[in-house]
Amino acid sequence: MFSGKSDGAGRAVQSKKIVVIGGGYVGLVSAVCLASVGHSVRLVEQDKNKAKTIKSGRVPFFEPGLDDVLKSLDGHDGFKVFDSLDSAMAFGPDVVLLCVGTPSASGGQADLSQVWAAVDQFCSSVRQECVFACKSTVPVGVSSQIELRIASSLVEEEKDFKVGVAFVPEFLSQGCAIRDFLFTDRVVIGASCPKVAEKVRSFHQPIIDAGAQVFLMSTQSAELVKYTANAMLATRISLINQVAELCEKVGGDIEQVSTAVGADSRIGPEFLAAGLGFGGSCLPKDLLALQKMGAEFGLSMSVVKGALEANQAAREGFLEKILEVYPSLVGKKIGLYGLAFKPGTDDLRYSPGLWLAEKLAERGGTVVVYDEHCQGFSAALAGARKEWKGSLEVAKDLAQLLAQDFLVITQKTEELKSLTPEQFLALTDQAVFDGRNCFDQLLMATTGVSYHSVGRGLEAQKSSAKKLKPKSKQNA
């Protein structure tokens, strides 16, 4: 972590005054990280309750390490929280960073209502020259439109100063956002004016000194970097999931395939884990928006479309696997490990675990869930109860989860991997459906567990499935 107001070489960091609009995931992480490297930051969160929570030093969602950084800024002049942009702008910022959400609208395109509302508030409250940098993920061309809207508002309101506009995409991954911000691989700066780009570069100096590469380009190119990076990650996952499906038909082992494929330095090992596919608020939303962008220009974006379809097929295929063994789930007690869309977060958006829980319950199963984050602070649990119309029982601990008829795994965690195959014998049916390939299937089969995983060979799958001798009566 950076300390105080000097960079790694002991030089003083040139502190900038920064207003961050939006206290959600990207905004809060950006604000506290920028304050931690020595900038003076004013965070604006218009939801008064959320603003109050942050002011009191608490993080309204789960992100490892974020509460510690927030606490370290307690009482610090360099970090203050506001619930109105106008009050924060009295600070006279050098930079205003836009970090509001751009969720999917009903047609799949990005909903920009929060962006335009914030731009309009900025136009009425800006009092002096500054840079307006957009971090919210916006479709290509939106940063230019923001630039035009701000410029015409300055003329209309006879404000005699300039506001430069830039697009600075974020590459934060939930669960390791602090590291991704402070020790990012790259800082991408889209700006039409070199002076504006330089101002944006300068407030990233501590991050650049920590090793980030800098890429300067047009706002359009920078907007595309963001979407393309997420589409690339998603496409890798979908490709490996399609090959996993083929492995099951022809007898290959996807774990061996992806390890060897990823050892090619041109490819690399990340984002080649087969399983239930990608969930969360970013990959699915950004791929839909990219597809929409292409469609506006008559482009099919067939690779993006295919990645989305393969992703849906991955979770549906896994559900089918369960239903092949249990054609009816009426009266079945199902333990489900992992409710959030991935480990290390309490975010349930487009979560494969939540989706499966709903589908299993719709077919008459009683689903008992366990998530690392259900215990203690229980944010994931509270969110799930709100979002899901069906009933949702929560296991007190892993032992309770293992006391159900069978187990469904949707997350790979250290906690789960620490279980021994023998522990699964506590399940009434001694059956495990593992959507993230957490265990050695031969070891599971030897122990006598009926173990079903993803893309790991016809013969081994079959021999494992044959061992299924439910203790409880199955409803055919």
Ligand code: UGA
């Ligand atoms: C993603 C990107 O990784 C970030 O770089 C980006 O900044 C962020 O979106 C964003 O646009 O804000 P995130 O949504 O937090 O980050 O999650 P990922 O770690 O990318 O995982 C996405 C999903 O893919 C998860 O459901 C995960 O389980 C799944 N996944 C990941 C796989 O199924 N296989 C893999 O090999 C890797």
